[in-house]
Amino acid sequence: MPSLPEHGANPKLLYRRLGMEEPEEVLDFSENVNPLGIPESVRKAWPGLIRLLPHYPEPDGEPFRSDAARFHGVPSEMVMVGNGAAELFSVIADRYRGKRALLIHPTFSEYKATLLAKGALCVDLTVDPSDAALPVGRIKQAMEDADVIYLCNPNNPTGERIPEEKMLELAGHGRGCGCELVIDEAFMDFAGEAHSFVPHLAEHPHVAVMRSMTKMYAIPGIRLGYMVASPQRIKEHRKAAPHWNVNGIAAQIGSLCLQEAEFRERSVLYSRTVREELTAFLVAAGCTVTNSETNYVSFRPPADPAGLYESLLRQGIVLRHSENFLGMDGQWFRVGMKEEWKMDRLKEALARWFEETSPS
């Protein structure tokens, strides 16, 4: 297969790389932001935000920084705001220049990309995505030779969450053997805030938690994320980011989003309902499906993944391929949850494929 785009959410590029004509209507399931779209308060505030354009933004990303700190019940000295979590991954990777970083695959590709760009040495540990139990023993052993471990919780692309007791076990082990932890909670809003590692940071200053506003609030275009870590580390990382790294509009929108408790609840409920429906459908068709707690799920079809992918693309249905997810190697697909009519269209197309290709 020709080289496919590294990330989802870019169907135009995908069709071009594959030399396929893009159908008139494309349903993009490769992208995994909240299917409910942006909160109403953001839509209402939008026209008024133009007043911020002639002014430099506040350099620390206020008022968002303080509001994010309040949201988690930590002092604002423990929060650094970034131009998306992506910027903060680049900033934090600098700490590991010339050091060994342990990555647990399949996982988000930007950890490795940012670490390699800053001259870190990446050690890859691959876990079978069809096995929901994390091999904590193997991971702890590998941590002994690493300076940092990156953990995506819940994981992208599986959507699976590492239970709190395992996170605490890994954090405790890291403290003992000198291995720091970077925990990416970009999708934690969907699994439930009660599972966040943030309340444990005071006892674990060797841990940094990364958060993104992109996913829950469907605002990838504005770029907003933050890091929560010890005040000492935040001070160090702050120096590595450009001045005014977060625009003033994003800082206002972020504050509005954090007030949206009812929106969050509705989003979690909707995502769970459609995810459970799709999972039941896929399992009945003989697929292996990850035990996701997020607004996406990954599955491995019983046969011919490449044929399935291409057939759906021809019908204008784009799944997230897994060619660049170690341990999935093109055999799996990630599906973002969407509006009900789109989910129905996807299930209809899949049902046709499974029927046509089932050995009778």
Ligand SMILES: Cc1ncc(COP(=O)(O)O)c(C=O)c1O
């Ligand atoms: C697991 C994970 N972490 C972080 C990010 C980056 O988020 P942001 O849009 O805040 O840069 C993504 C984006 O796809 C992601 O999937």
